[in-house]
Amino acid sequence: MSHAVPDVTGPSARAVELVEALVARGWTLAVAESLTGGLVLAAVVDVPGASRVLRGGVVAYATELKATLLGVDPDLLAARGAVDADVAIAMAAGARERLGADLGLGTTGVAGPDPQDGHAPGTVHVAAVGPLHARVVSLHLTGGRDQVRRDARDAVLALALDMARPAG
Amino acid sequence: MSHAVPDVTGPSARAVELVEALVARGWTLAVAESLTGGLVLAAVVDVPGASRVLRGGVVAYATELKATLLGVDPDLLAARGAVDADVAIAMAAGARERLGADLGLGTTGVAGPDPQDGHAPGTVHVAAVGPLHARVVSLHLTGGRDQVRRDARDAVLALALDMARPAG
Numbered sequence: 001m002s003h004a005v006p007d008v009t010g011p012s013a014r015a016v017e018l019v020e021a022l023v024a025r026g027w028t029l030a031v032a033e034s035l036t037g038g039l040v041l042a043a044v045v046d047v048p049g050a051s052r053v054l055r056g057g058v059v060a061y062a063t064e065l066k067a068t069l070l071g072v073d074p075d076l077l078a079a080r081g082a083v084d085a086d087v088a089i090a091m092a093a094g095a096r097e098r099l100g101a102d103l104g105l106g107t108t109g110v111a112g113p114d115p116q117d118g119h120a121p122g123t124v125h126v127a128a129v130g131p132l133h134a135r136v137v138s139l140h141l142t143g144g145r146d147q148v149r150r151d152a153r154d155a156v157l158a159l160a161l162d163m164a165r166p167a168g
Numbered sequence: 169m170s171h172a173v174p175d176v177t178g179p180s181a182r183a184v185e186l187v188e189a190l191v192a193r194g195w196t197l198a199v200a201e202s203l204t205g206g207l208v209l210a211a212v213v214d215v216p217g218a219s220r221v222l223r224g225g226v227v228a229y230a231t232e233l234k235a236t237l238l239g240v241d242p243d244l245l246a247a248r249g250a251v252d253a254d255v256a257i258a259m260a261a262g263a264r265e266r267l268g269a270d271l272g273l274g275t276t277g278v279a280g281p282d283p284q285d286g287h288a289p290g291t292v293h294v295a296a297v298g299p300l301h302a303r304v305v306s307l308h309l310t311g312g313r314d315q316v317r318r319d320a321r322d323a324v325l326a327l328a329l330d331m332a333r334p335a336g
Binding site: 010031033037038039040041042044045046048050051054055056057058059060061062065068069098099145146149 | 178199201205206207208209210212213214216218219222223224225226227228229230233236237266267313314317
C-alpha cells in the first residue's frame with residue numbers, strides 16, 4: 001500500500017487561492033459535478049485546510065440523478081437535456097441548497113469522444129451560485145476527453161474564485 | 169484553456185479492470201466518499217466507457233451530510249464519529265440505495281496531519297455493498313495526507329473489483 005513517488009504534484013494554485021478566498025470571506029462550498037466527475041472536489045480536497053470551507057458535493061453522472069439528488073427541474077432536463085447553461089445553474093443552486101453552503105458550483109458538458117444530445121464534444125457549461133447572484137460560463141473546448149474535463153475543472157474553479165473574491 | 173502536457177497519466181489499471189468487471193456482470197456503481205474526496209469517482213470517470221456503469225456519487229465531507237445525503241444513522245455518527253467501519257458500510261449502502269446502483273462503495277478515515285475523534289492519521293475504513301453481501305476493510309496506512317488518500321482510493325477500488333468479479 002505504498003508508492004515511491006506520489007502520482008500528483010500537489011494542490012493546484014487555483015484551488016489554493018479559492019480556499020483562501022473562501023476562508024477570508026467566511027463562505028462554505030458545495031459542488032455538483034457531471035462531466036468533471038469528481039475532479040473539482042478532488043482539487044479542493046487536495047488543499048490543506050479544505051475542511052474549513054468544503055461541505056461536500058455530488059457527482060450526478062446519470063442524468064436523472066441531477067433531478068433526484070440536486071433538485072434540477074425534470075421538465076428542464078426533458079426539454080433541453082443535461083448539457084445546458086440553465087441546468088448548470090440549477091445544479092450549482094441545488095448543491096448550494098441541499099448541502100447547506102454559501103457558494104455552489106456546477107459543471108455539465110460533453111467530454112467526448114462522441115456528441116451528446118446533439119452537442120459537440122467540448123461543449124461545457126460551468127456555473128456558480130452565491131448568496132446574491134449566479135453566474136454561468138459556456139465554453140467550447142478543444143482537445144481529448146481528459147483535456148476537456150480538466151479545462152472544465154479549471155474554468156469552474158476560476159469562476160468560483162471570481163465570485164468569492166471581494167469586489168475591488 | 170489548453171496545456172502542452174496532460175497532468176495525469178491516464179486511467180489506472182485497477183479502475184479499468186473494475187469497469188470491465190462491472191460491465192461483464194451487468195452491475196452499476198455508486199460511490200460515497202469522505203476522506204478520498206472525489207478521488208475514487210475521478211478514477212472511475214477516467215476510464216473510457218465509465219458511463220455504462222457509473223451512476224454517480226456523493227462526497228460527504230462534512231459529517232452531518234453523511235446522514236442527510238446518504239442516510240447514515242445519526243445515532244451511529246453521534247456514538248462512534250465518522251471514522252468507523254460501520255459508518256463506511258452505511259455510506260456504501262446509502263450510495264447504493266439512494267443512487268440506485270447494484271454496487272455501492274464507501275470511504276471514511278483520517279487523512280491527517282491531525283488526529284480526528286481520537287483516531288490516528290492513516291486510520292481508514294473502506295466498504296463495498298452489493299446485492300447479496302457487504303464487505304469492509306480497515307487499514308492503518310502510513311505516509312502523508314496525499315498518500316493516505318490515494319492508498320484509500322486504491323483499497324476501495326481493489327475491494328470493489330473483488331466484489332464484482334464472479335466467484336471463481
